[in-house]
Structures are given as structure tokens and as C-alpha cells.
Amino acid sequence: MKKRESQLSIRIISDIHKILKYLQLGTIIPIWPEFNKYIEYDLNHFHGKSILLIETADRENIAGHILIFNYNRETLYFGFFGVIDDGKEKIEFLIKALINYAQENDFKLIRGPINIPIIIYGWGFMEEGSLTDLFIGKPVNPPIYQKMFIQNGFYIKTKELSWEGDFKKISTEKMNKFDFSEFELLHPKDWDEVIKYKNVFLELNARNLAPESVLTPDIGSLFENYVDFIKRYGDLFMFLFAKLKKTSEIIGCMICIPNPFRKDDQGNYDSFTPFSIVVDKEYRQKGISLLLVKTMADQARERHIRYSSVPVESRQKLSIFLVKAKAGLFHARTHLILEYTL
Numbered sequence: 001m002k003k004r005e006s007q008l009s010i011r012i013i014s015d016i017h018k019i020l021k022y023l024q025l026g027t028i029i030p031i032w033p034e035f036n037k038y039i040e041y042d043l044n045h046f047h048g049k050s051i052l053l054i055e056t057a058d059r060e061n062i063a064g065h066i067l068i069f070n071y072n073r074e075t076l077y078f079g080f081f082g083v084i085d086d087g088k089e090k091i092e093f094l095i096k097a098l099i100n101y102a103q104e105n106d107f108k109l110i111r112g113p114i115n116i117p118i119i120i121y122g123w124g125f126m127e128e129g130s131l132t133d134l135f136i137g138k139p140v141n142p143p144i145y146q147k148m149f150i151q152n153g154f155y156i157k158t159k160e161l162s163w164e165g166d167f168k169k170i171s172t173e174k175m176n177k178f179d180f181s182e183f184e185l186l187h188p189k190d191w192d193e194v195i196k197y198k199n200v201f202l203e204l205n206a207r208n209l210a211p212e213s214v215l216t217p218d219i220g221s222l223f224e225n226y227v228d229f230i231k232r233y234g235d236l237f238m239f240l241f242a243k244l245k246k247t248s249e250i251i252g253c254m255i256c257i258p259n260p261f262r263k264d265d266q267g268n269y270d271s272f273t274p275f276s277i278v279v280d281k282e283y284r285q286k287g288i289s290l291l292l293v294k295t296m297a298d299q300a301r302e303r304h305i306r307y308s309s310v311p312v313e314s315r316q317k318l319s320i321f322l323v324k325a326k327a328g329l330f331h332a333r334t335h336l337i338l339e340y341t342l
Contacts, residue, residue, distance in 0.1 A: 006057040008090065010097045012050070016043050019050045025065035026080025026113075028140045029121050030261075034232075041225040042116035045218070046071055051101065053083065053094050064094050068101065069116065071218045076102045078112035079121070081145065091148045099152070102342055110340040111157060115139060118216050119226050119257050119275065124160055124335025125149070131164070131332045135309055136259040136273060138162065138333055149338050157339035158215065159314040163329035166306045170294040178287030184245050185295055191231055194239050198223045200250045204278045215337060226257075226275075233269065234258035237299040242279070242288050252279035254292040256300075259309075268304035273311065289322070309333075 013019060020039065024031045031039070042048070046069035053064030064083035070076050078098055083090040102110050115121030122137035125146040132140045150156075188194045202220050216222070230238055234256070242252035256272045264270040274296075279288045300306075310329060312319045323329045 006055050008063075008093045009054045009056065010094075011052045011054055012101075013052060014047075014049045016040055016048075019043060019048060019067070022050055022052060022062065022065045023067065023080050025062070025084065026067065026082035027115060027121055029115075029134065029136075029138075035120060038117050038120060038225055038229050042222060043069070045221055046077075046116065048116070050080075051094070051097055053090060053097075055090070064090055066094060066098055067116070068098070070107070071221075074107065075109045075111055075217075076105070076107040077114045077217060078110060079115035079123075081113050082141075086142055086144055088144065088148060091145065092152065095149060095152045095154075099340065099342075102340075108342055110154075110342070112338065113139070114215065114217070114337070117222065117225060117229070119229055122335070123215050124158075124337050127334040127336060130162075130334055134261045135271070136257060136261060137311075138309065139335065146336050146338065154338040154340045156336050158337040160215075160335045160337065161312050161314055161320070161331055162309050162333035162335070163312060163320070163323040163327070164307070164309045164332035165327075165329040167297045167300075167308050168328045170290065170297070174290065175287070175294065178290070180287065180291060182245055183251075183286075183288065183291070184243055185291065186241050186243060187236055188239050188241075189236075191227065191236070194227050194236070195224060197239070197241065197250075197253075200241070201253055201255070201276070204250065204253055204280065205276065208278050208281060230256075230258060233260045234272070235303060237296070237303070238272065240292055240296055242283075242292060251283045252288045252292060253277075254296050256296065256308075262307070264304055264306075266304070270305055271307035271309070272300065272305055273309045293327070 048067055048069040051066040052062055055061045055063035066078050067080040068078050114123045122139050126139055126141050128143045238256040240254045241250050243250045255276045257275045258269055259271040262271045310323050
């Protein structure tokens, strides 16, 4: 019997449990059952939906997937974009379905990929030549995806560079160049105290981060979910704050995300990624970033963590100089966040 020619169509679903079944189509990072509660938290918050690519010949098959979500009426975010055989025709069909959905629902921009929760699944299409080993927040894909998006009218909004390697010990000589007498570092004493620092963290980021460095929509509403993940796989030491002794004002912080996909020969988690390093502008050039990094690295080593992957937006030249020249890390991966104007 002659096989029928396949036809492509789409189906949109909004049931969270059904969406969870198909997310793996759009990422090589595992959808472990123990991750479901973190994923569901973000899906519920953003009212996520999935656009499924249906291929029908003799029977109906799910051939591709996009997650779509938003938190305002201006920007439609997408993530977990994947086609089973990476075929050009299917990728283009799915891209056009994404654009059509945005047009029909009066969005002004499309931005992505943003794979929620981003602390697990990351952002961007990976450029060719990047490392492809499994790491928290580092998507992997063949370059055909970004190529097809750009051919269909998307442009590069942000280029994120990952700088990686075993972190070096920072010498006492380097630290002695600065006077830290007016500053003090603190770790929250328990997880309840971490939550109390939520607004401090958000305000520090709002004051100091350039717009292109802020990729996570509505992070304030996701903070508790992220803390819960760090609590499960990491440690309290991954939250570190710098304050003025005189006023107790918090003027800097560093927060890291554990990587549950790597262990050393003794079964210890051996890597993490700095999620945020922020210092108020008026206290820069005083070695505070160096102090935060040294303290975090020293405590990480005590817990068998040696390797880090640091995301830096490509236009942040000073940050790139610090991770390359001072920390001795190498440029390991590049991810592209794309945008489409409607």
C-alpha cells in the first residue's frame, strides 16, 4: 500500500501536564521528574502554552514543539523550540506558526528562546563551535535553527558568552591592593533569610544591570522558585552579600546556581554557574567584585566545586576582561537571543 504524503499542521495546548510531556522535544537538558515542580511553577506563573507541530501521513505524529508565554501584552516569549529531525521545512513551518500566533494576539515583539525555568534550561540558540557537554542552563542545538529564524525575519537581540574553566586562587597580593575596612561580607544564616533578601537582590539588579543583561522576565515573581532549586542541589554559601559596616546598606551581591549534571569521582557536585554578580556603581573600582568572587570561590573549593561557567553579555567589555584576564577562564559557548518586530 502506497504511503500517503505527509501533511503539517499545528495544535496549541495549555494543560500543564500535557506540556511537560513535550518539552523534551525542545532541549537536550533532561526533564527529570524531580524538576517538574520547578517547571510547573514557571509555567503556571506565565500561563504557558505549547504549539505542537503535527505531521500526518498514515498516522499522526508530534514532530516539533515551541513553548510560548508572556507576562505583558507587548512581548511574546518562546522557548523549547525543537523539531525531531531538524528538517528545514518543519522548522520554517513552526516559525511561521509562532509569528502567526503573535500577530493574531496583537503582540508587538517576539523574543527567545527563553527556556523556563532559565536557571535549569537557559536561553538562546547555541552557535556552532561551542562546547556541547551537558551543563546547567546551556542549551545545545545545530546552527540550522538560528539560520532559519534569521531567514524568516528575526534578528539578534543579545549575544551571551559563557566563560568557563577551573577557577584560580586569587592571590593575597591582589587583595592587598584594596582597602576593605569599610565593607563586610555576609551569607544568609538560613533559607528564610535568603527570602528576606529578595527585594535587596532585585533592587541591586534594577539599579546596576544594563537592559541587555536582563533576560529573565518578571524575575521577582520567580525568586522563591529559584531559591528552592538552589536549596535542593546547592548550599547557602551560594548567596553572598557585601554591605557597608557603617550603615548596613547592601551594596553588592553574588548568587550562584549549582550544576546537578556534573560530579567528581567521589560523587560530589563539582561545578556551578554565577547567576548574578552586582556591585553598586559608586562602589566599583574598590575591589568588591574581586572580594565576592574570591570568597565564593574559596568556599566552593571547600565543597569540592572547582569548575564554573560564567554568562556575560557580549557588550560588557569590563566583565569579559575580568573573567578572561583575572579569572583565567576561556570562551566556551555562545548563545543568541533573537527578536522579531511585528
